[in-house]
Amino acid sequence: EFLENGVPTMGFYGPFAPAVQIYSCRGSVYWCGKAFLGLLLPEDSEYWSAVENNGPWESDLLPGKVYHKFQPATNLLITDYPNSGASEMRSWCHETVAADWQKYRSSENYNKLAYNTEFPWMADGDNGEVSMNYATKNRDNRWEVLRLYTFRSFDDDVYRRDAVLETDTTVRYQLADISLPDGILRIDKVSTGSPTQVRLGNYSLPQLDGDIKAMTRTLDKGYTASIIDNGDYQLATVALEGWKNGVKVQRPKGLHPVSSICAVPVTEADVSDSDIFVTLHLWKKSDSAFTDKELRPVKSVKISKDRKQVTVKLADGRTKTINFN
Incomplete structure (x- = not known):
């Protein structure tokens, strides 16, 4: 085609x-x-x-690790994942639809939480279909994705941004991304002036030679991993905290550049005041199933009583503390 x-x-x-x-x-x-x-x-x-080679991917970038290159002039973060050979970019968009006369600077071309070389980005749908971004049910009863970000910091391998909803600035997001060897750990706080619904999408997989498989895996401590597999890649979503409505696999049509049908795991919750969400978005090739160890890179999550601090202990021994307003 x-x-x-x-x-x-x-x-x-x-x-x-x-x-x-x-x-x-x-x-x-x-x-x-x-x-x-x-x-x-x-x-x-x-x-x-010259003999074809993979440059630094062959010996400098080691499996089981994550490598960052932060550009302070633009606050752009480039992350390399040797386990999968993927590179990822995180930046920030701050463009309203109302003032975007070019009609693309506020769109999915720029407003996603991250862009990955292995997963071509999926467009947003009118019914809340969303990948690698948050969507909020706004006052007009429509799903609205984040696009008004403010960069905060990149420190201790944690990339911080804040965001507000364009049509309702009382809906505030405080976002923290932590890259892991096989994916992303998200620790986010959502505050709202009135009850609403929020969704968070993982990356999306196109349908290739056969149907995209969807399955669940029960882990220890009552956690569940929602996994999709298109025969090339697998995506796993583990809702660690806050997602009271669980994980659903959406199967949109006409939104993915690779195929007319795709699948995306989406977490969903109702928010009436403020909530903290801790989410794992993981990926690997389809040649072998996720192991329990790969699905449990987080050992424990502790949220303070005032909900202003989240302390996460990782399976590799590191501890990450995220402070919120």
Whole structure:
């Protein structure tokens, strides 16, 4: 589906309208011609004779670890995961839909919590379908995703952002991302001036050769892992704290760039004042099942009585303390 009527489409896997931006035009697709610039190199160039290699991924980036590169000028965090070979970017978006005359700076192109090289991003749906972002049921009874972020800090391997809902600034999020060898640990506080519902999506998997499998695994201490598998990758979601409505697997249509059908695990809860949510988003290739050890990188979670502090003990011996207002 790369070509339509002999012309490359605006999308790597066929047309994908959510990623098309205001400056895109029928000529934009011919940027793909840059792939052939290497043919201008002379025959004796080292480019043609060098042995293919994976650079630092072969020996510098070690399995079982996570590597960060933080850009202080832009507050952009780039994370490398040797276990999967994935790289991830976290930044911040602060653009309202109301003032976004270009109609893409406030969109999924920029407003997700993270972007991962292994998981092409899914567009948001009108019925609360959401991946790698929070969605809140606003006063108009519509699902509204986060897009108004304020960067706070990157310290002790914890990336902190705050966010408010565009249509209701009494809905506040205090967000903390901790990268683990096989995924993300999220420790977030949500406060609201009136009762509402919130959702948090994991990454999304496209449907490939067969149906996407969904299963649950019971872990110790009463925890449950919700797992989806498309034959290429597996995603696991473990709701450690706060998600009273549990985890549901959504199967949206027409929102993923790779296939017309996809699946995304989504946690959901009702919030009436303020709540703390602790969530694991994990991933691995489909060649072997998640082990109990892989699904339990967190040893314990302790929330203070005033709900202003969360202390997490990780299975690798580290302790992370997150302070909230």
